[in-house]
Ligand SMILES: *[C@@H]1O[C@H](CO)[C@@H](O)[C@H](O)[C@H]1NC(C)=O
């Protein structure tokens with residue numbers, strides 16, 4: 001099969017003319033032998049000679065903290081290529097280190113009915129892989145290398161059993177989800193592939209996310225005039241400007257959404273002043289509203305409260321609407337999420353958008369991040385069912 005030449009693609013792995021149903025042969029020497037003894041007592045999921053636990057471990061063994069994902073990019077490219085898939089890499093051009101999104105599919109059809117996607121960057125600090133009982137610990141074990149691993153094996157299994165064919169499903173794994181969204185934004189803008197629907201992987205406790213809140217974040221800066229505290233009439237107190245406004249903000253009635261619950265406000269930081277006996281010339285606060293309901297309504301309420309006050313500057317930092325997802329699939333429970341995802345960064349016209357994955361967000365960014373062995377296995381089945389559902393409801 002010939003190499004595709006595509007403007008957006010920096011490198012492209014060979015597309016193997018495999019027939020997955022005949023003499024199924026993920027035949028490859030590039031993927032090292034399994035260290036099976038490591039996984040004693042755990043349940044594995046295999047497709048051909050490829051092991052889910054082994055893949056998951058290898059991915060966690062690689063430190064892929066956001067902005068430093070290249071080693072993981074290279075591993076994914078090599079591994080997926082070795083399974084016989086066509087693999088494209090998409091370079092992220094943001095002037096930071098070299099790193100790539102990974103796009104994989106079967107054969108040569110880039111546009112698919114459904115794209116199954118997640119991210120392989122993680123928050124810091126790196127935490128090595130370890131097994132305790134039936135729990136697998138390590139940075140990214142849950143967020144989101146658990147999703148990536150389950151998605152890969154769901155895809156390979158569907159392909160092997162001929163439940164899907166060329167043009168049905170593709171895999172998109174992106175960098176930078178945890179800090180900027182640059183990976184998905186880049187894929188959305190310039191990968192140039194078309195998809196009917198998308199299945200996003202994040203830790204959702206094996207439930208379908210009904211949506212997540214947006215973020216409206218802003219900074220308030222009060223600029224007064226310093227003076228001796230014994231002569232406050234000579235100064236302008238920045239504290240006295242900022243504090244009443246913060247109090248007003250705490251009493252604003254923000255919208256409540258039936259699906260996502262209340263919009264909530266957090267005064268995350270506030271600071272001001274230099275010393276007890278000086279009228280403060282400067283005070284500032286960083287505030288985040290978790291948006292449920294309409295973003296513009298919230299922006300208006302905030303502006304009414306903080307706008308047009310003398311000596312007070314108001315700067316909007318983040319302005320992201322809430323996300324509402326498709327969530328009605330027989331056999332799946334649902335969950336409301338309070339965290340952000342890459343979903344809004346994929347700005348394409350999609351018929352369905354689902355969010356699903358193994359692991360709990362409650363441990364995701366913590367020191368004890370882990371995933372249950374059984375959840376990882378269950379997620380493979382979950383992704384397979386979701387793909388079936390989407391394909392059955394696509395044109
Ligand atoms: C990537 O791999 C190289 C070679 O093994 C290593 O020197 C480097 O530290 C790795 N990068 C990260 C971010 O771990």
Ligand SMILES: [Zn+2]
Nearest residue numbers: 143144177202
């Ligand atoms: Zn995540």
